[in-house]
Each structure stands twice: as C-alpha cells, then as structure tokens.
Amino acid sequence: MSAALRVEALSKSYGELQALRDVSFELAPGELAAVLGPNGAGKTTLLSILAGAQQASSGSVSVPARDVGWAPQQPALYSKLTVAENLELFARLERVGDPRASVAAMLAQSGLQERAGELLANLSGGNRQRVNVAIALIGDPPVLALDEPSASLDPAQRERLWEFVAGLARGGTTVIFSTHGPGEAQRHADRVLVLDAGRLTFDGAPAALIAAAGGGGQDLERALVCFLAASEAPTDPVP
Amino acid sequence: MISLLRKDLLILRRSRLTVALLVLYPVAIALLIGFALSRSPGKPHVAVVDETPPGQTVQIGGRQVSVSAYVDGLFAGVQASRVRTRAQATAEVRSAKVIAAVVIPPDIVSKVSSDTLQAEVEVIYNGNALEQSLVSSQLRSALAEANLGFSEQIQRAAAQVIAVLLHGGNLGALGAPSSFVGLEHLPAVLERVIARTPPGRERSSLEEVAGFASFAAQNLGLSRRVLTSIGQPIKIRTTLLDGRRTPLDTFAVVVAVTISMMFLAVLLAAGGVALEREEHALARLIRGLVPRELLLAEKILLSAACAFAVGLAMLAGIGAFVPLDWSRIGQWLAALACGGLAFGALGVAIGALAREVRAASLLAFLLSLPLAFLALVPAGAVGRGFYDAIGVISFVFPFKAALQALDAAVNGARPALPGAVAHLLVLGVAFAALGRLGLRRAS
Numbered sequence: 001m002s003a004a005l006r007v008e009a010l011s012k013s014y015g016e017l018q019a020l021r022d023v024s025f026e027l028a029p030g031e032l033a034a035v036l037g038p039n040g041a042g043k044t045t046l047l048s049i050l051a052g053a054q055q056a057s058s059g060s061v062s063v064p065a066r067d068v069g070w071a072p073q074q075p076a077l078y079s080k081l082t083v084a085e086n087l088e089l090f091a092r093l094e095r096v097g098d099p100r101a102s103v104a105a106m107l108a109q110s111g112l113q114e115r116a117g118e119l120l121a122n123l124s125g126g127n128r129q130r131v132n133v134a135i136a137l138i139g140d141p142p143v144l145a146l147d148e149p150s151a152s153l154d155p156a157q158r159e160r161l162w163e164f165v166a167g168l169a170r171g172g173t174t175v176i177f178s179t180h181g182p183g184e185a186q187r188h189a190d191r192v193l194v195l196d197a198g199r200l201t202f203d204g205a206p207a208a209l210i211a212a213a214g215g216g217g218q219d220l221e222r223a224l225v226c227f228l229a230a231s232e233a234p235t236d237p238v239p
Numbered sequence: 240m241i242s243l244l245r246k247d248l249l250i251l252r253r254s255r256l257t258v259a260l261l262v263l264y265p266v267a268i269a270l271l272i273g274f275a276l277s278r279s280p281g282k283p284h285v286a287v288v289d290e291t292p293p294g295q296t297v298q299i300g301g302r303q304v305s306v307s308a309y310v311d312g313l314f315a316g317v318q319a320s321r322v323r324t325r326a327q328a329t330a331e332v333r334s335a336k337v338i339a340a341v342v343i344p345p346d347i348v349s350k351v352s353s354d355t356l357q358a359e360v361e362v363i364y365n366g367n368a369l370e371q372s373l374v375s376s377q378l379r380s381a382l383a384e385a386n387l388g389f390s391e392q393i394q395r396a397a398a399q400v401i402a403v404l405l406h407g408g409n410l411g412a413l414g415a416p417s418s419f420v421g422l423e424h425l426p427a428v429l430e431r432v433i434a435r436t437p438p439g440r441e442r443s444s445l446e447e448v449a450g451f452a453s454f455a456a457q458n459l460g461l462s463r464r465v466l467t468s469i470g471q472p473i474k475i476r477t478t479l480l481d482g483r484r485t486p487l488d489t490f491a492v493v494v495a496v497t498i499s500m501m502f503l504a505v506l507l508a509a510g511g512v513a514l515e516r517e518e519h520a521l522a523r524l525i526r527g528l529v530p531r532e533l534l535l536a537e538k539i540l541l542s543a544a545c546a547f548a549v550g551l552a553m554l555a556g557i558g559a560f561v562p563l564d565w566s567r568i569g570q571w572l573a574a575l576a577c578g579g580l581a582f583g584a585l586g587v588a589i590g591a592l593a594r595e596v597r598a599a600s601l602l603a604f605l606l607s608l609p610l611a612f613l614a615l616v617p618a619g620a621v622g623r624g625f626y627d628a629i630g631v632i633s634f635v636f637p638f639k640a641a642l643q644a645l646d647a648a649v650n651g652a653r654p655a656l657p658g659a660v661a662h663l664l665v666l667g668v669a670f671a672a673l674g675r676l677g678l679r680r681a682s
Contacts, residue, residue, distance in 0.1 A: 051526050052526035053523070053526040064527075065526050066528075072522060072523065076518065076520045076521075076522060077519075080249070080254060090523075093242055
C-alpha cells in the first residue's frame with residue numbers, strides 16, 4: 001500500500017536552536033499515529049510544518065499543506081463570530097463546494113448543532129476545541145494533524161473526540177496527533193512516534209515501545225519515561 | 240478577500256463600543272484641535288482703575304488730548320471692567336474674577352506733559368507661570384496698542400500746531416497772538432520790505448532774516464511730515480511665496496478631518512492585524528488559505544474605507560457651518576482615498592509588529608498623536624535643527640502628506656494635490672511592505 005504521508009529528513013532550526021533533526025517517517029492511509037515526547041521535543045513544530053504553517057529548514061513532506069487538516073494547539077478561531085460563522089468562514093477560504101452543507105455536516109459530526117448560533121467567546125474550552133477540530137476537518141482532508149486535541153476536554157468529551165477521530169481513520173483519513181497523555185496514545189493510536197530534542201527516537205506500535213523500554217509492564221506512560229531516560233538523545237534545548 | 244471582509248465587518252458590528260470609541264474619540268480630538276486652531280486667543284478680562292481726574296487733558300500747544308483716549312485704546316484690547324480703587328482691583332485679581340488689573344495713576348498727565356519724566360501704568364496680576372506668561376504677553380500687546388493710539392493723537396495735535404506755525408492761523412494757546420502770519424509767508428513779506436530798503440547794514444540784516452525764515456519754513460514742513468510718519472514708522476506688506484491664503488477656519492477643518500482619519504484607519508488596521516495573531520487564526524490563514532499580501536490588503540482596504548466614510552461625513556457635516564467649495568469634491572475624494580490607504584498601511588505595519596490588540600492599539604495611539612502635533616509645528620516656532628528633524632519625521636509618516644493632500648483638495652493650497660497623493664501612495668507601499676515583513680514569522 002502506498003504511503004498517505006511521507007516525511008523525509010525534515011529539519012527545522014531557529015537560529016542556533018535545532019527544533020527538528022532529520023525526521024523521517026511514513027503513514028499509511030487510515031493510520032492513526034501519536035507523536036509523544038517531553039516539552040520542547042518538537043511535536044508542535046513537526047505538526048505545524050506538516051500543515052504548512054511553518055517552513056522546514058530542510059527535508060520534504062509528500063502531501064501539500066492544503067491537503068492537511070490542522071487543528072493547532074490553541075484554538076485558532078474568532079471569538080466574536082458564532083460557531084457556524086467560524087465554520088463557514090473557513091469553509092469558504094478552503095473553497096469547499098457547498099460551504100453551508102459542509103458547515104451543517106461539521107456541526108452534526110461535532111455535536112454542536114445546538115450551539116451553532118453562539119459566539120465562540122461564550123463557549124467552554126472543550127467546545128472551542130471541538131470547533132477547532134471541526135474546522136480542521138472542513139475541507140475533508142486526506143491527512144489530519146491534531147496538536148494536543150484533547151488538552152482542554154473533559155473525559156466524556158475526550159471519549160467522544162477519539163470515537164470521532166477513530167471513525168475518520170476507519171474512513172481512510174490518516175491522522176497524526178500530538179499528546180502529553182501516553183495512555184491516550186496507547187488506547188487510540190496504531191503507531192507511536194517519539195520525539196526527543198528534535199530527533200525521532202522511536203517509531204512503532206505502542207506495544208513495541210513498551211517492549212523497547214524493557215519494563216515488562218503494560219503501561220505506556222511508564223515505558224515512555226524509561227525509554228526517554230535510557231535514550232542518549234542530545235540535550236540541547238529546543239523551543 | 241470578500242470572506243475576510245465579511246468576517247471583519249461582522250466582528251466590527253459586534254464590537255459596538257470599540258467602533259464607537261474608534262469614531263467618536265478621534266472626531267472629538269480632531270474637533271478640539273480644529274476649534275483651538277480656528278479661534279484666535281480671546282481678550283483677557285482685566286480690571287481698569289483710572290485714577291486721573293475726569294476730563295483731564297494733555298496740552299500740546301493750543302491743542303488738547305484727552306487721557307480718556309488712552310483708556311479707550313486700552314479698553315479695545317482687553318475685556319475691561321472699571322473699578323474705582325487700586326484695592327478693589329487687587330481684590331478682583333486675587334479672587335480670579337479678572338486675570339489682571341491695570342492702574343492708570345493720577346500723575347500720568349503731568350508726566351506726559353513734562354519733558355523729562357516717562358509716564359507709567361501699573362499692571363497687577365496673579366496665577367501660575369503659564370497664566371503670568373499669557374497675561375504678560377496679552378497685556379503688553381494691549382498696552383502697546385493703547386500707547387500707539389495715544390501717541391498718534393499727541394503726534395496729530397503736534398502736527399496741527401506745526402501746521403499753524405507754518406501756514407499761519409490761530410494757535411489758540413494762552414498768550415499767543417490771535418492770528419499768525421505763518422512762517423512760510425515770512426520770506427515773501429521780507430522780500431518786499433528788502434526791496435524798499437536801501438543797501439546797507441539794515442538791508443543785509445533783513446536779507447539774513449529772510450534767508451533763515453525760508454530755511455526754517457522748509458524744515459518745519461519736513462518735520463511735520465516726519466511727525467506724521469513716525470505714528471506708524473513701518474507698515475507691513477505681506478507676500479505669500481507659495482500657494483494661496485487658506486482661511487484658518489477651512490484649514491482647521493482639514494486638520495480635524497485628517498486627524499480623525501489617521502486615528503481611525505491606523506487603529507483599525509493595527510487592531511485588525513493584531514487580532515488575527517491574538518485569536519491564533521493568523522497561522523491557520525496563512526498556511527495556504529490566504530496569502531499574507533492579501534490579508535494585509537484586506538485590512539488596509541477596510542480601514543481606508545472606514546476612514547474615507549468618516550472623513551467624507553465630517554467634511555459634509557462641517558460644510559454646513561464652514562463654507563467649503565463643493566465643486567472640488569472630486570479632489571476631496573481622491574485625497575480622502577489616498578490618505579485612508581496610507582494610514583491603513585501604517586496601521587498594518589504597526590499591527591504586524593505588535594503581537595496583541597492592546598499593544599497594537601497603544602503603539603498606534605502613541606505614534607499617531609505626536610505625528611499630528613509635529614506636523615502642525617510652524618516654521619520658526621522651534622530651532623532650525625529641530626525643525627529639520629520634524630520635517631524628516633513628517634516626511635516619512637503619512638500625516639503631513641495627507642494633510643497637504645486634503646488642504647490642496649479642499650482649499651486649493653500648495654503643494655498641489657498630485658504631488659501629495661503620490662507621496663501618500665509611496666508611503667502606503669512602503670508601510671505595506673513593512674507590514675509584510677512583520678508577518679514573515681507570523682506563526
């Protein structure tokens with residue numbers, strides 16, 4: 001099967017600081033991959049380069065930025081517009097064929113029909129994040145990049161989000177998401193990519209990471225901590 | 240572009256307080272500045288104590304000049320209220336009912352009439368340094384006017400006396416003959432006498448007297464003309480080197496409109512760009528959905544359109560009270576449009592450099608207000624080096640160019656509209672490029 005997303009030798013530097021170092025991986029259609037790593041590992045940088053929000057210093061991404069749906073870490077929405085107006089704006093900017101129909105579909109998918117006329121400023125953090133993810137999906141992109149999508153959601157909302165994302169993956173959408181919750185990755189991801197100081201130090205199934213950590217347990221969080229401690233990644237800081 | 244414009248208009252519609260402040264604040268500031276510019280300083284309210292006896296006059300030959308002429312001259316230059324005593328005047332100044340008091344002492348006539356003493360009036364004032372400076376300046380001007388008027392009357396009386404001495408007539412002075420021959424007639428009379436006088440010492444003496452009388456008559460005539468001319472020794476003749484005279488009222492209108500447009504467009508454009516960052520939407524927009532140039536162009540157009548509408552409304556509104564030449568409306572529209580675009584471009588440059596709306600608004604405000612004041616500093620009001628520096632600053636920011644464009648459009652002033660418009664467009668492109676540079680690392 002051909003790769004839906006191919007990343008080759010991706011590097012990004014901010015002056016002297018190396019945020020990403022020669023990162024390469026491939027994702028198959030419908031694959032759900034989690035990017036793990038400590039703060040400053042380069043997770044957000046990787047996803048924003050995939051989305052075209054930043055330019056890589058070197059390397060390549062096989063999918064054009066317009067074909068990547070992107071939900072940034074902080075909801076990128078207009079608080080003085082309603083939920084529906086936000087969705088419609090980005091639907092029009094994405095040049096979706098029927099923006100209103102697309103908005104209706106996204107409202108239904110995200111369960112926000114009853115909030116459609118509410119200003120973003122009046123929504124909870126969780127609902128804003130749902131709108132943020134819905135906007136990422138509005139152009140029906142083949143690849144979805146979600147930067148800590150469950151960060152401000154309560155447990156019920158998280159479950160709903162992951163059900164929704166899993167449904168997209170089953171439908172053939174390739175999903176790559178970053179998270180600080182290894183448990184989430186263990187439950188929902190097919191693949192785990194571990195970044196440490198800008199280097200891709202692990203690429204494989206969650207169970208393989210547990211095995212690689214040599215802990216003998218079933219807890220991905222503990223395995224990740226052991227793995228990072230054992231790895232000999234360079235320690236220079238990245239933003 | 241249309242989607243972005245629609246979005247920004249929706250946001251503006253829901254930010255009524257912000258929009259109201261954006262429009263009303265600059266209009267209020269502009270009208271205050273315009274009002275201050277269009278009004279000359281008012282006459283100071285001054286108490287006047289005239290301690291001279293009623294009807295007292297200064298005697299010049301047989302002519303009399305009333306001291307009331309001096310008081311009347313003083314009254315013309317101030318808002319005067321008469322009080323009877325110096326103590327009352329001092330009390331009025333202390334209680335701030337008047338800004339100052341002028342005391343005309345009883346000996347003013349004797350001193351003016353004397354050959355050796357200079358007459359004095361006393362000025363009493365109070366208040367802080369600024370008030371003292373204002374009072375001092377305005378009163379000096381009023382007193383100078385009164386002095387000038389009084390001295391003109393004295394000169395006129397003196398000239399009349401000289402005229403009688405020269406041409407003959409009745410001087411009217413105590414002890415003077417009822418009728419003079421007149422100095423200019425003496426040479427002819429003496430010539431006739433000399434003709435009948437045989438040669439000798441007596442005739443020689445008469446010829447000397449006739450020669451002196453002729454010389455004296457010529458010089459007395461000259462001194463009369465000199466006396467008349469020193470009443471106003473130097474007249475002012477004005478020559479305008481460039482442009483035409485712009486009435487202060489219509490110039491104030493232009494200043495008010497330009498200031499309003501600048502605040503509105505700069506704040507709106509700066510806030511609009513900064514809002515995209517603050518809402519974290521900028522990174523989402525520029526990742527291929529909207530080119531940065533288009534985003535900046537949209538902000539510039541929106542802010543320029545709003546500034547244009549407010550500027551035109553102000554001109555139309557003020558035009559009901561101040562006569563404006565409506566036949567030049569085509570030029571007004573060109574100046575308003577180009578001014579709005581240049582201010583919008585300055586705004587996006589500020590917005591692109593600032594990271595949040597508050598910082599952008601503060602920066603826009605801090606930059607705009609001094610720019611307006613600097614552009615209004617007249618030549619000669621400050622040192623040459625400072626004025627040159629002001630000139631450079633005013634040249635690289637759009638306020639002065641917009642002011643000149645609108646002044647040319649509304650009042651036909653120089654420099655002409657095409658030059659000012661071209662200047663605005665160049666500045667607009669430069670600031671838009673700066674804004675684009677500021678968005679380079681937008682994410």
